[in-house]
Amino acid sequence: xxxxxxxxxxxxxxxxxxxxxxxxxxxxxxxxxxxxxxxxxxxxxxxxxxxxxxxxxxxxxxxxxxxxxxxxxxxxxxxxxxxxxxxxxxxxxxxxxxxxxxxxxxxxxxxxxxxxxxxxxxxxxxxxxxxxxxxxxxxxxxxxxxxxxxxxxxxxxxxxxxxxxxxxxxxxxxxxxxxxxxxxxxxxxxxxxxxxxxxxxxxxxxxxxxxxxxxxxxxxxxxxxxxxxxxxxxxxxxxxxxxxxxxxxxxxxxxxxxxxxxxxxxxxxxxxxxxxxxxxxxxxxxxxxxxxxxxxxxxxxxxxxxxxxxxxxxxxxxxxxxxxxxxxxxxxxxxxxxxxxxxxxxxxxxxxxxxxxxxxxxxxxxxxxxxxxxxxxxxxxxxxxxxxx
Ligand code: PLP
Numbered sequence: 270x271x272x273x274x275x276x277x278x279x280x281x282x283x284x285x286x287x288x289x290x291x292x293x294x295x296x297x298x299x300x301x302x303x304x305x306x307x308x309x310x311x312x313x314x315x316x317x318x319x320x321x322x323x324x325x326x327x328x329x330x331x332x333x334x335x336x337x338x339x340x341x342x343x344x345x346x347x348x349x350x351x352x353x354x355x356x357x358x359x360x361x362x363x364x365x366x367x368x369x370x371x372x373x374x375x376x377x378x379x380x381x382x383x384x385x386x387x388x389x390x391x392x393x394x395x396x397x398x399x400x401x402x403x404x405x406x407x408x409x410x411x412x413x414x415x416x417x418x419x420x421x422x423x424x425x426x427x428x429x430x431x432x433x434x435x436x437x438x439x440x441x442x443x444x445x446x447x448x449x450x451x452x453x454x455x456x457x458x459x460x461x462x463x464x465x466x467x468x469x470x471x472x473x474x475x476x477x478x479x480x481x482x483x484x485x486x487x488x489x490x491x492x493x494x495x496x497x498x499x500x501x502x503x504x505x506x507x508x509x510x511x512x513x514x515x516x517x518x519x520x521x522x523x524x525x526x527x528x529x530x531x532x533x534x535x536x537x538x539x540x541x542x543x544x545x546x547x548x549x550x551x552x553x554x555x556x557x558x559x560x561x562x563x564x565x566x567x568x569x570x571x572x573x574x575x576x577x578x579x580x581x582x583x584x585x586x587x588x589x590x591x592x593x594x595x596x597x598x599x600x601x602x603x604x605x606x607x608x609x610x611x612x613x614x615x616x617x618x619x620x621x622x623x624x625x626x627x628x629x630x631x632x633x634x635x636x637x638x639x640x641x642x643x644x645x646x647x648x649x650x651x652x653x654x655x656x657x658x
Contacts, residue, residue, distance in 0.1 A: 415446075
């Protein structure tokens with residue numbers, strides 16, 4: 270049976286149109302876009318067309334788009350560039366709920382003499398704006414705050430934060446890897462200086478990303494070498510993947526309105542159904558200030574990993590809010606920052622949908638989950654006597 274794939278915040282299926290657009294570049298069109306001859310040089314036009322499509326999705330101009338290898342590279346490039354162009358400043362502001370692509374880098378920089386402030390969130394996952402504002406100092410080189418959280422889908426007021434940073438002359442970067450292609454984003458109406466996106470979260474393959482750098486923003490490249498990407502990211506262009514992410518952005522722009530509404534209805538049906546049919550379950554994350562495709566639900570007295578295992582046996586792919594490292598359960602740093610009680614945190618299960626999610630996927634999950642949770646509660650040492658199954 271085809272799996273019910275509800276783990277689209279981890280990665281998405283490559284759209285058939287994206288694959289078709291990429292294939293010629295693995296076969297007859299294998300030239301190097303930097304070559305003098307037309308066999309290679311013509312591919313530069315395909316790169317330019319893809320750049321236009323990526324730019325169009327986020328309301329940027331094509332020369333503000335730098336292709337990278339992934340979201341992680343885009344995040345690292347942006348934060349390190351901001352530090353390089355602000356050598357006298359030693360302070361970084363970020364949040365407690367960032368993806369490791371930002372969080373681990375900031376921790377690494379913290380061990381190398383930078384002062385890092387991690388701004389907290391409330392119990393619904395919303396950013397503490399007062400704490401953010403008071404963290405900004407004349408020594409702050411960069412603020413990096415995600416647009417949408419990958420575990421809960423909660424959205425942050427990135428536009429407002431960007432304004433606050435601009436007023437103070439501080440560079441602002443946003444990790445928009447989970448937001449691009451799911452919600453409207455328009456850099457013409459925004460003060461964001463740098464924005465990261467990743468192809469594999471919007472139906473392009475893994476291994477391609479992009480970084481938006483606003484015109485006039487001081488910048489230093491991370492990758493130094495050839496003159497590709499106008500000297501801002503060295504390395505022979507990955508033309509097939511660049512064409513792929515261009516096509517994916519074009520499709521996202523064309524389908525976002527309609528699919529966003531459909532996906533949100535499916536997500537709400539799933540969430541509402543689970544909260545109703547599984548006793549002692551609760552949503553982790555704000556009800557409305559959220560991506561349309563994500564729900565994170567805790568099921569008291571059971572463990573997320575056990576849920577995932579039993580879902581997997583039924584051909585349903587979801588993800589847990591915690592990672593199992595060397596035999597010990599490490600609860601999610603996102604849910605910990607929100608102060609989610611332990612028994613809801615350790616059982617947190619994330620379902621993330623896409624435009625390929627069907628009614629049947631949701632029906633299957635709604636049917637399986639009450640049974641799975643009931644079974645696990647029967648054998649769980651955490652279930653108190655007399656608790657609802
Ligand atoms: N940022 C966020 C919010 C993510 O969800 C991810 C991937 O899960 C990344 C960054 C990293 O992107 P990539 O896998 O392309 O390196």
